[in-house]
Structures are given as C-alpha cells and as structure tokens.
Amino acid sequence: MYKTGLCVLDCPDSCSIEVKVKDGHLVSIDGDTRNPLTEGYICGKVRSQMNEHLYGEDRVRHPLIRCGTKGDASFERVSWDQALSAIAERFNAIRDNYGGEAILPLSYGGSNGLLSQDNTDARYFRRLKASRLARTVCAAPSTRASGAMYGWMPGVSFTDYAEARAIIIWGANPSVTGIHLMPVLQKAKKEGAWIAVVDPRRTGVARIADLHLPLRPGTDLPVALSIARWMFESGAADREFLAEYACEVDEFAERAAAWSFDTAAEVAGVDPAVIAELAERYVTAEPAVVRCGWGLERNRNGGSAVAAVLALSAVAGKFGVRGGGYTMSNAKAWNLDASIAAAEDEVLTRVINMNKTGEVLLSSAPPVKGLFIYNCNPLATLPAQDKVRRGLMREDLFTVVFDQVMTDTARYADVVLPATTFLERPELARSYGAYTLQRCKAVLDPVGESRSNHEVFATLCELSGLAQPDDPVGEDEIINTILGASREEKKCGALYRKREFPFRDLGQTQFN
Ligand code: SF4
Structure with missing residues (x-):
C-alpha cells in the first residue's frame, strides 16, 4: 500500500513523499509531485537511511529510567505512566523548591513540523515558569x-x-x-x-x-x-x-x-x-x-x-x-505562529543562550536543576562540548531526553522517552525554500511505544496539574488553532481563550 506524507527535517525543500507501507512498516520511500519542487525524488539521507533510523538498534522503543552512572547508558524499561509521573513529580518539586527558572527546556530544529515545537511543549514550560531558551546555535x-x-x-x-x-x-x-x-x-x-x-x-x-x-x-x-x-x-x-x-x-x-x-x-x-x-x-x-x-x-x-x-x-x-x-528563509511566506496553540502567554523568565549551555549547567544562578531535552542532541551539536558533558554528569541535575534514537546526550539522561519520527505522527509544515504548506497524517505505525511531542506534553500538563479544560490537545485542534491565528497575536493565551482571532488570509500559496 502506498501512502502520502511529507518530510519535516530541517531542510528548505519540505518534500512531499510517497511511502510504500506493509503492515504499518516502511518498505520504501521516495518523493512525489504534490510539492512541485520535489518533482518525484528525495535525498539519499531519507530515501536510503530512514529504514535504519526507524528500525535500527539505536531506536528508543520504550521509556527508560537510569539505573547506572550518568553517561554509561544503563537504563531499565518502565511504563509511560511511571516515566511521566516521575517527570511531573520531579519538575513540580524543582519549581516549588528552586523556582521555575531552575527548569530549562532545551530544543532545536530536529523537526521543523509545526506540531512538534512551540505549542504544547511551550504550554507546559510556560505554566511551570521555566527558563526560556534563545535558539542561537544556528541562523x-x-x-x-x-x-x-x-x-x-x-x-x-x-x-x-x-x-x-x-x-x-x-x-x-x-x-x-x-x-x-x-x-x-x-x-x-x-x-x-x-x-x-x-x-x-x-x-x-x-x-x-x-x-x-x-x-x-x-x-x-x-x-x-x-x-x-x-x-x-x-x-x-x-x-x-x-x-x-x-x-x-x-x-x-x-x-x-x-x-x-x-x-x-x-x-x-x-x-x-x-x-x-x-x-x-x-x-x-x-x-x-x-x-x-x-x-x-x-x-x-x-x-x-x-x-x-x-x-x-x-x-x-x-x-x-x-x-x-x-x-x-521563506518560512515568512506564511503568516503562522505555532505558539498560538500553546494557549498560554509567554512568561518573561530568564533567557538562556543555548550556545552557553555548558557554562549554564556548570555555574548559572539560580542553578539549572531540571533539564528537558527534545528535538536536539546538544552533546553533539553545541559548543564547549566538555562543559556540556560535565554539566550533564551533575548528580543533582535531573535530565529528561525525549528522542527517537539513543543519542550521545540520551546516554546521560535520568529518563529517556521514545519519540515518533515524522513518518509516525501527523504533521503540518511549511517549506522555507518554495512557498508550500503541507499537512499529513501518520503513514507508519509508531515503533515500540514511541509517542508524539504534543501527546507527551499534554499528558505532562495533566499530571502536573497544569492543564486547563479548553486547551487545544488533539492534532486537529492544534492544527486548526495554528491555521486560525496570525503571528502578530503574541498574547496567545488570552486570545486563545476568547477565540478572538479570525481565520487569516494565508496568501496566494500552495496548500497540499
Ligand atoms: S527528503 Fe527532501 S525535505 Fe527531507 S531532507 Fe531530503 S531533500 Fe530535504
């Protein structure tokens, strides 16, 4: 069976793809022509390496909790309930004892999908009053x-x-x-x-x-x-x-x-x-x-x-x-801001420059006591690698890594959560090369127990007592919220609650 999808990796092309699927598993993947720029082909990275990425031995298949020394990747398998309850409890305790700014969410463009960043995750961290991150590592x-x-x-x-x-x-x-x-x-x-x-x-x-x-x-x-x-x-x-x-x-x-x-x-x-x-x-x-x-x-x-x-x-x-x-970058062709679906205004807490993560982990005041890493692999990509490593080794630092594979960083985590790839979850994504906006459903069954970002952060909001009854949670609701507002509406919490944003003219662009 063939299914259509899109690639949301951090690449200007945002390819539309055709995936051959058998029993929910990937058989082969190539480009199609719904995005005119794709013209029926994709790069070798996705065409020939997705199989290994999805089903190889590095794939994280279940939630894991550390049972050895930080860095040696000794983990034991736990249930989602155990893992998420442990995170909710620990992050709430850090907020209560040290203040929300002792929590640092660390993420970058591992996925450019609009459902994967800056909405449900932002809701969770804004309500915790966590430190904010300046995503400075590129661009x-x-x-x-x-x-x-x-x-x-x-x-x-x-x-x-x-x-x-x-x-x-x-x-x-x-x-x-x-x-x-x-x-x-x-x-x-x-x-x-x-x-x-x-x-x-x-x-x-x-x-x-x-x-x-x-x-x-x-x-x-x-x-x-x-x-x-x-x-x-x-x-x-x-x-x-x-x-x-x-x-x-x-x-x-x-x-x-x-x-x-x-x-x-x-x-x-x-x-x-x-x-x-x-x-x-x-x-x-x-x-x-x-x-x-x-x-x-x-x-x-x-x-x-x-x-x-x-x-x-x-x-x-x-x-x-x-x-x-x-x-x-032509991402600006679209008058969209995923953070409207956070349904929570930005809180003006301290801003951490991600290029200084190593230094911050070793010496900031207040100290970072809780670190939540997703959509990125800081130990491999951030400057001052030795400082980042020493920071991650801190016994008093509670680190969560939410990723698709056992990255260098994940080896230092207290809790590892299995994340879906872009083929295993619905997505909405704009290109930053051509002017396309594409939406797709999941084309593969999630490997193991992997879950999408918004699913995990919505559950964390629930478990932490931070959810509100009218938060947008399902994919359709989040997508409709993102498409229904414009980036100028920074007061997203208040506006979301009042439903005062009109559906905007998205411009003369292609929507596949
Ligand atoms: S499949 Fe297309 S969008 Fe994805 S990384 Fe390759 S060229 Fe870029």
Whole structure:
C-alpha cells in the first residue's frame, strides 16, 4: 500500500513523499509531485537511511529510567505512566523548591513540523515558569539581519529561480543540501541564465556556475560592500527605489565606501576582476536573484556579512519582478505562529543562550536543576562540548531526553522517552525554500511505544496539574488553532481563550 506524507527535517525543500507501507512498516520511500519542487525524488539521507533510523538498534522503543552512572547508558524499561509521573513529580518539586527558572527546556530544529515545537511543549514550560531558551546555535545572526532589513517579507521562491536571468548562490551548496534547487538552476541555465557562486570551496554547484568566486572564509563582508560601493559610484544603484523603500542608505554607502574591488579582493584572496564581473553581470540582468545561505554567518562578522549581501538586492532595485530579489528563509511566506496553540502567554523568565549551555549547567544562578531535552542532541551539536558533558554528569541535575534514537546526550539522561519520527505522527509544515504548506497524517505505525511531542506534553500538563479544560490537545485542534491565528497575536493565551482571532488570509500559496 502506498501512502502520502511529507518530510519535516530541517531542510528548505519540505518534500512531499510517497511511502510504500506493509503492515504499518516502511518498505520504501521516495518523493512525489504534490510539492512541485520535489518533482518525484528525495535525498539519499531519507530515501536510503530512514529504514535504519526507524528500525535500527539505536531506536528508543520504550521509556527508560537510569539505573547506572550518568553517561554509561544503563537504563531499565518502565511504563509511560511511571516515566511521566516521575517527570511531573520531579519538575513540580524543582519549581516549588528552586523556582521555575531552575527548569530549562532545551530544543532545536530536529523537526521543523509545526506540531512538534512551540505549542504544547511551550504550554507546559510556560505554566511551570521555566527558563526560556534563545535558539542561537544556528541562523541567529542571519535571522536577525534579514528580519531587521526586510521584516516578514518572503523572498523569491525556489520554483521562481527559473525566471531569473542572473542568479548568485552565496554561501549555500544546493548540490548537497536543499538539493531541489539544483534542477531549477540547471533549467534556468539552459534558458540563458547566468549563474555565479560565492563559496571558498569548489562545490558541486560551483562546478555548474559561469563564475566561481572562491573567497577566503570570513571575507564575504568586504566583498559584498565593494559591490555595493561600485553600484553607488557607477550609478548602477537604483536611487529611485532606495528613496521610496529604504532607510539609512547614506550610512550604508559610507560603510561600503571603505572597500574597493582591489582592497576587498586582497583580503578575500581573489582576483578583483572576478568581483567586478560578478557585480556587472548582476546589475545588468533582469530579473536577478541572490540565494544567501547560512555558510557566511559562521564567522565573527557573519551577521554583518549577511546584511551586506542582502542589501545588494535593494541597492540594485531587484524587487518587484518574478524571480527578482533575494532568498534566505521563506518560512515568512506564511503568516503562522505555532505558539498560538500553546494557549498560554509567554512568561518573561530568564533567557538562556543555548550556545552557553555548558557554562549554564556548570555555574548559572539560580542553578539549572531540571533539564528537558527534545528535538536536539546538544552533546553533539553545541559548543564547549566538555562543559556540556560535565554539566550533564551533575548528580543533582535531573535530565529528561525525549528522542527517537539513543543519542550521545540520551546516554546521560535520568529518563529517556521514545519519540515518533515524522513518518509516525501527523504533521503540518511549511517549506522555507518554495512557498508550500503541507499537512499529513501518520503513514507508519509508531515503533515500540514511541509517542508524539504534543501527546507527551499534554499528558505532562495533566499530571502536573497544569492543564486547563479548553486547551487545544488533539492534532486537529492544534492544527486548526495554528491555521486560525496570525503571528502578530503574541498574547496567545488570552486570545486563545476568547477565540478572538479570525481565520487569516494565508496568501496566494500552495496548500497540499
Ligand atoms: S531533500 Fe530535504 S525535505 Fe527532501 S527528503 Fe531530503 S531532507 Fe527531507
């Protein structure tokens, strides 16, 4: 039997998928065409490795409680009732004895599904008055830069790159990640588009480009500023557009004035003539698009580099035509905020920078006494790994890890909870490459006793005495709540209770 679903891994493509299922188990998985960007194929990671991820020996199948030393992964199997009662009791005790801020929820983008984060989980932690988390480990500088410059304006959809006559791929490598942009680039190239790639490495996409600028890592900022300076000085800047839509143009031009093609090329270790060619081809093509990836933000001047690259579309006046402008994350194409389904206002407790998790676990005041980790594997992904490990070793720290597999972090947990994968639960997800919003039902039976995030956090609210009678709990109710409100409505608890939000116009986008 074939079933349709979607992939909600942290990837801009958000593929629509077709899954061959036998007796509730995965037989095979591939792309379908409901999301036009997917075009019937998916990446090797999901196509050939999901079977091992689902049914391999690392899969967590039952709730577990620690029976040995932290870190040695000695656990005994317990029932869900035992595990969740232990968590509810312990977290309530931590709140009562040390204050809610002694509890830290730690999560990231292990799943980009709107049902898996920031709704029922947020309800539980807000009502506990737990510490809040700043999800800084990835995309924090670029999100801040793009948000400050363009607000919630969505960028060019990947599907519209075929319309562009010049395409700059800056700090992204779609030949290995977000792979569905590649055929669109190839199509655009066939139809005469000129493609440039700015990347220190000669990546797969650089090999199909007309121009490759192999700058030194961390020199994107002077190179982008030199292009902006040239646009201002040569008259290529769209002064009319800037006068109408931009602010602080003179300040930006002043910053850019410090960098000529020659000086930028010297620090970037490239030929100034290549920067000049890139600038000229970009300004003369119409439409022209810049795909800004996250590669350039991984540097101490990363946020400024992203801002300078994104500014080029405005300085050159590239907006207003299909295929013209920039793309960073197109999640903004949807006026949605999953946290409305938290049905609880944000509580202004302390904010923990997740990049400092190790330090915080070892020395914060008040100390973190309860740690709930889900949708992420901090021991493998956060900086200062040794501090994170030493923090997790603390005997007075009660750690819950809710994950699909026995991660490095889970080995240090007091309680491990088995989580469903995106194939084993209903989901609602928006793409951040093309403009798609997709909803699907579970396509496989959950392995072992694994449960979805919202199911677990709703039960924890019940067991902790934190549930309210009209909380949205079932998948349909949560999805309808998310679709029925807009992100501006930050007072989600009060608004949810009054049901005062209207169903919004979701825009001219595809809903599969
Ligand atoms: S390409 Fe991205 S969205 Fe598609 S299956 Fe792979 S990870 Fe999922």
